[in-house]
Amino acid sequence: KMREYTEKKETCGTICLKYLLFIFNFFFWLAGGAVMAVGTWTLAEKSDYISLLSSSTYSATAYILVVAGVVVMGKFCLVYFILLLCIFLLEIIAGILAYIYYQQLSMELKQNLKNTMTQKYQKEGEESVTSAVDKLQQEFKCCGSNNHTDWADSLWIKSPEANGRKVPDSCCKTITDLCGRRDHPSNIYKESGCITKLENFIQEHLKIIGAVGISIACVQIFGMIFTCCLYKSLKPEPY
Numbered sequence: 001k002m003r004e005y006t007e008k009k010e011t012c013g014t015i016c017l018k019y020l021l022f023i024f025n026f027f028f029w030l031a032g033g034a035v036m037a038v039g040t041w042t043l044a045e046k047s048d049y050i051s052l053l054s055s056s057t058y059s060a061t062a063y064i065l066v067v068a069g070v071v072v073m074g075k076f077c078l079v080y081f082i083l084l085l086c087i088f089l090l091e092i093i094a095g096i097l098a099y100i101y102y103q104q105l106s107m108e109l110k111q112n113l114k115n116t117m118t119q120k121y122q123k124e125g126e127e128s129v130t131s132a133v134d135k136l137q138q139e140f141k142c143c144g145s146n147n148h149t150d151w152a153d154s155l156w157i158k159s160p161e162a163n164g165r166k167v168p169d170s171c172c173k174t175i176t177d178l179c180g181r182r183d184h185p186s187n188i189y190k191e192s193g194c195i196t197k198l199e200n201f202i203q204e205h206l207k208i209i210g211a212v213g214i215s216i217a218c219v220q221i222f223g224m225i226f227t228c229c230l231y232k233s234l235k236p237e238p239y
Contacts, residue, residue, distance in 0.1 A: 031216050035069035035091065038212045042205055051128040052116055053108065061101065061209050064094040088220040095213035102206045106199055113195050114145035121168065122156040134170035142194035143171035148183060
């Protein structure tokens with residue numbers, strides 16, 4: 001009788017553990033979708049601005065989240081400790097990279113944004129930069145890196161192709177062809193530079209990437225504990 005009681009107790013415990021693991025994995029699957037969504041959103045929604053950064057860390061953190069999310073979505077019923085550990089590490093890495101890059105972003109933009117804008121704007125083969133600069137200036141209502149005077153150093157502005165423009169047309173409050181010839185405050189975003197606005201925008205995205213990556217990774221710890229317990233519980237059974 002004692003033996004039957006023990007076997008019944010173990011069976012009930014195993015069943016409860018299985019259900020707990022199933023419920024956990026269902027929510028974990030949903031969390032994986034959220035992780036993948038954040039990474040995809042970062043890459044798709046504002047991917048143009050990636051070309052303005054000299055470092056690939058920003059895009060790398062998003063790609064890591066996408067990969068982690070895809071793996072989570074694909075494993076739904078295959079609960080393996082090593083797979084959980086890999087996902088855990090991917091998400092921790094994404095969170096750490098986001099935090100590190102958050103710290104160095106300001107210095108990178110100060111050193112490189114003006115140079116990127118003035119040297120690569122409208123240059124052949126740098127169409128992604130040109131598109132990103134135009135989108136940046138229109139979306140954030142700004143002109144130049146620090147202010148509109150940065151464009152005086154632009155290779156394109158100095159060239160005949162600029163047709164007498166002092167700033168790109170995307171600096172204008174209302175865009176019309178050749179509106180960049182007139183740099184009056186009523187016509188362009190004269191006093192507002194783009195560097196601070198771009199920095200704030202990217203830092204907000206990095207906060208989200210870091211928070212999502214590390215938060216979901218912490219939840220992973222429970223998944224690994226459940227997996228170990230279930231494995232230990234099922235190991236003596238013949239199936």
